[in-house]
Amino acid sequence: MALIAVVCAVIGTVTTVALRSHLYDQLDGQLDEVASRVSGPGPPGDPQGGGDKGPRRMDLDAFVTRGPQPRRTIVADVRDGVVIDAKYGRDSDESTDLSGMTAISLGAEQRAALAAVPRDGGAHTTGIPGLGDYRVEYRAGANGSYYAAVPTSGVTTTVNTLVLVEASVTAAGLVAASLAGTVIVGVATRPLRRVAATATRVSELPLHAGEVNLDERVPESECDPHTEVGRVGAALNRMLNHVHGALHARQESETRVRRFVADASHELRTPLASISGYAELTRRGGELVGPDTRHALGRIESEAGRMTLLVEDLLLLARLDAGRPLEFGRTDLVPLVVDTVSDARAAGLDHNWRLDLPDEPALVSADTARLQQVLVNLLGNARNHTPPGTTVTARVRTVGAWLCVDVEDNGQGIPAELLPHVFERFARGDSARSRTTGSTGLGLAIVQAVATAHGGGVTVGSVPGRTVFTLRLPALSEQESAPSRSQAQHSLTTRVRQES
Template sequence: MSEVRARRPWSLRTRLVVAAVVLIAVVGTVIGTVTTIAFRTYLYGQLDIRLKDVAMRASGPSADGAERLPGDLPHRPPLDFVTGGGTPVGTVGAIVEDDGSVDRAVASTQLEPSGPAPTESPLDAAQTAALAALARDGRPHTVDLPGKGGYRVQYATGVRGSFMVGVPTEDVQDALGTLVLVEVCVTGAGLVAAGIAGTGMVGVALRPLRRVAATATRVSELPLHSGEVALHERVPDAEADPRTEVGQVGAALNRMLGHVGSALAARQESETRVRQFVADAGHELRTPLASIRGYAELTRRGRERSEVGVPPGRRPWGRDSAGPDTRHALGRIEAEATRMTGLVEDLLLLARLDAGRPLSYESTDLSPLVVDAVADARAAGPGHLWRLELPSEPATVHGDGPRLQQVLVNLLANARTHAPPGTTVTARVRPAAARTPQAPGHPPAVLLEVEDDGPGIPAELLPHIFERFARGDASRSRHAGSTGLGLAIVHAVVTAHGGAVTVRSVPGRTVFAVTLPSGPPGPTAPHTSGTYDSQEGHRLITRP
């Protein structure tokens, strides 16, 4: 079976040139047609004037009111107008009798162009019949005389009698044929010239579009699917002028390439963060897993003094019955498992927040949460000075209480871990400055601050402080640092609540500020304004 090949589509350049040539051809045809019609009308008008003059010479004045002259006057032959001066060669004339018949039809003939004067030659029966068949209304008519060609013939009557006179249309037809030939030649030459010039002009006009296409082609050849891609290809400014159609295409392509470049950069940054995240998570998990494996191997191979001399069937079961080495190993296994469980739970929480899992929102007062978190932090870090500043009114927000509690715990743990003993840590709750209009009946946004007078955060770490596994020390030891997920969880939870968290740090003062949207006021509970001092015990020192 033969396959029908699809016709190759025309390029834009070819379509534009063909369209221009066709348009020029249509315009040329219309102009030539109108010119030919006008010229034909003019030539036939001139021929009709000459025919009318010949008819007047043949018939004389009108016979109305005058006596008609006899047609056989010897001194004035009736058909002398055929060969008389001023008439073209080939003029025909015929006498119309009173009964309407045509008699003695003749035509002027000149045998040689430079010979004697024209002479009469009689018309044959067919030619005479063609003259006799014309309407006798006194108006010019076009007739084809057999053997002689086209004639312009008119019926005329006057004092000399009635005649059929005609003049040949050969000269008019020749002039019209010459005009049509010239128009066709000129139009054809113009179309060829228009095609050649149009091809060049369209090629020059489409050159910017080809440059735009070349830019798009170079971009399509870049390996954009993977790796770090530097998308620097752009359409030149000369082809990106929005005042032209091609410039609009170039400008739109540049904007698209800019968006694609931003998206690729964001993708690469995300991939880098993911790779770093996976590497850090693997590093964090490798340490407790290695510890668990080592202590388990030690427990399996170790020999306890308490088991010496005891029959295998009577050896006691349980941890309390194990020897000190086994108990130490089991304790380390439990500690590392607990550490790994906390790390996995933090990773799971971040994954859920990234997936947009909904939180349990309810009206929550931050003051009790802060009091509990500071009390727990004091128990974990007795070497620090813990201070608490609470407002006199409830600081109500619309949020998830356990998650907000985790935010407080992580911020206080961060201060406890990275600030040396003796550092004063202050947890503060107060209304935030209202930057946007609040709903009627709602208090302004609530600001939660955790401030310490420790050594501060390194300046190079501040832009990345809320990233996952971002830590100021290079150590992976739990005793020397942290897993680096605490502040990332703070940022994720606060963002999920529609709030914002910022940090300001200089040596001697570091402040983490959490701004949360206020919620509807909950049940009023007694609040005491003042500060909580860890050196004074578990009580609030009330201001007067």
């Protein structure tokens, strides 16, 4: 459109300028003729013209009304450098003249405008008040000195008409081009849009994890190798085939690793149980053993216990990864939190334990055992990774459609470099690494996996003096919670809380 507009504008301008200059040339030719006719052949005193009687004066009235002069031609008689008379011919009804023209004298102002034109024998454009623009020329000849002037209105009208026609044609052309352009571009880019739509759908697929079904392909009709778009479509399809293959291979290898970890963990449980069982049996048996052996047996037992915990954690993670279904049931978070905090208090008497619970039941659909493990892990961290005297608060609150459990402590906080990775497997702080009691770095990974499997999530915010883990679970709606059960549970909760 812009290109067409520019081309039309250039053509229009060039045509207009050329036509105008041509018309002015013609007009100047006419002007020359008029000037020659009025001033006579040679300069004043020329023996060929007026002879020695001096210049003949032209009858201006007759000149402007008759003869081949263009309409409205002005002639002015100049004597001694002063315009003494000036006339132009005008159409007139009451004219007695055969040509139907009347000679009108110019006023003083109009004559002054004429007189201001340079007397160099060349044509000049000037405005005559009341009569419009004229081409004016001064000429001295055998008949004396004259100004001759012809109107430019004819040229102006022609040029204006041309500009109007050009503008209309350009506007119509632009409208037609825009309509045709829209239709043609729309049709031409339709295959490209289909390819783009396929690419967009693929980009919206969750490809980062799990079994990915990458079935999107560019339609066969848009894969014609003879067109550019077809080649793009075919290339995109080939790429999607590769990506699909790669994702499938990734998934297979992931599944294999997971199955291996799950199988290994499962298989390790029995020998571990045997090791700790035999160690305990030997320690408790009546046989006399030396202090070293007794110590060694104690170590075997405690390390076997630690390894059992690790294996259990690994097994649980492998099962959650494999998407093994949880045993969902209606669970009230309030008694669960009360119970786990009581247990934590029993294990950590040197910490201060606080509860902040709502009055109504906090019902979620969850696997109670897994949820309990999550709370135990969070409270265990607040106990194990903070110094004695730390206050730990467990809070249950409702946020929109979510139920949130906060475990907050005022310990030294999680190191800044560990914080972004704290939910990763085997991510541990230095303090946890150096501890002798079993700390594997799987606790928070399990918390996150369980929360995700419940359709919720877990977040952490930690600065020195305030660390909050927030577990978020979807709340059960009113309809889903039967009033009688919830009432019963609430009374139980109140009782538990009072005991606690």
